Amino acid sequence: MKKLVLLLMFAVLGGCASHAEIKMPTLTAVHDPVYENKTLNYEVLYSQPKPGIFSGGEQLPLAPLENAELSVASASTLRDLPKLIFNQLPVSVKHLADNADLTLKLEITAYDKKGPAYSDHEFAKSLGKNLLTLGFASSEYNIVADFDVKYILEQRGKVIFTKDFKVKDEVDHEKGDFDSYNTLNEFTSQMLEKHFTLTLHSFFTEAAMHLKS
Numbered sequence: 001m002k003k004l005v006l007l008l009m010f011a012v013l014g015g016c017a018s019h020a021e022i023k024m025p026t027l028t029a030v031h032d033p034v035y036e037n038k039t040l041n042y043e044v045l046y047s048q049p050k051p052g053i054f055s056g057g058e059q060l061p062l063a064p065l066e067n068a069e070l071s072v073a074s075a076s077t078l079r080d081l082p083k084l085i086f087n088q089l090p091v092s093v094k095h096l097a098d099n100a101d102l103t104l105k106l107e108i109t110a111y112d113k114k115g116p117a118y119s120d121h122e123f124a125k126s127l128g129k130n131l132l133t134l135g136f137a138s139s140e141y142n143i144v145a146d147f148d149v150k151y152i153l154e155q156r157g158k159v160i161f162t163k164d165f166k167v168k169d170e171v172d173h174e175k176g177d178f179d180s181y182n183t184l185n186e187f188t189s190q191m192l193e194k195h196f197t198l199t200l201h202s203f204f205t206e207a208a209m210h211l212k213s
Contacts, residue, residue, distance in 0.1 A: 018174045022143065022190045027201045030090040032208040039096035041103050042085055048074055048110040062107055074115030077188055084193055088200035090208075105152040116147035116167075117192040119184040143187045145169040145195050151203045161207040165199040 044065040049057040051071035060069055065078065085104070086095060093102075110116040120142040145167050152162045169191065 018172070022171060022187060022194055024190065024194055025197050025201075027197065029088075030201060030204040030208065031092075032090060032205075032212075034208050034211045035090040035093050035204075038090075038093050038102055039100040040089060040093050041095065041097055041100040042082075043103065043105045044081065045105070045107045046070075046078070046110070047108070048115065049113045051113045057113065059109075059111075062109070071113045071115070073118060074110065074113070076185060077115035077117055077192060080189065080193075081196075084196040085200065088197060088204065090204050101155065103154040103157075105154065107150040107152070109148045111146045112144070116149075117143070117145045117188050117195070119188055120144050120170075140172070140174060141184065142170045142172060143184075143191050145191045149196075149199060151200070153203075153207050161203075161210045163203050163206060165202075167195045167199070169195065 045062040046065045046068040047060050047062045048068075048070070049055075050060055051069060051074070063069075065081075070078070085106075089095070108116060112118055146169075148164065148166050150162065150164045153160050171191075
């Protein structure tokens, strides 16, 4: 009977994982006359440690994102970056690839090979839990954001506003045996979305105030 109770307890521990709670900001789109009916294009420069198991992990120089050396994880993380940018454009601003009124340049520096936001497996903690529960425990992770981003707003080739942001955030996450590995990517994407939402909204708000001063 005691063995049955223990097995049931371990099964519950393995199945009841506590997922990351990433509080997504609820912000109203920036609405200011300085952006009225403007068009905008964007450019992304990106830097991260050199990918690869056997690389020294030296920080690579900033390069256009399409030419940057990415790991599989960072390529996946950054896939939806254009969508994140477009979602934070001020009201009435439209994306235009050529001859736009404004150009937004992003200089992103990630400090991990897996990209600006990533899942970090806590091996020692996970191993300890599994030893105590005969392998039934959930795996421990941190969902991490660790990057700097510099936004530069240009008008017809002239810099009109710039601001730097340093992002450092992490939340605990447990991955249960029944959770798909893709759930880690989902939480990583949420973490990235959270911080691009916050920083872009702040940037466009401050830029409008600067342009009117």
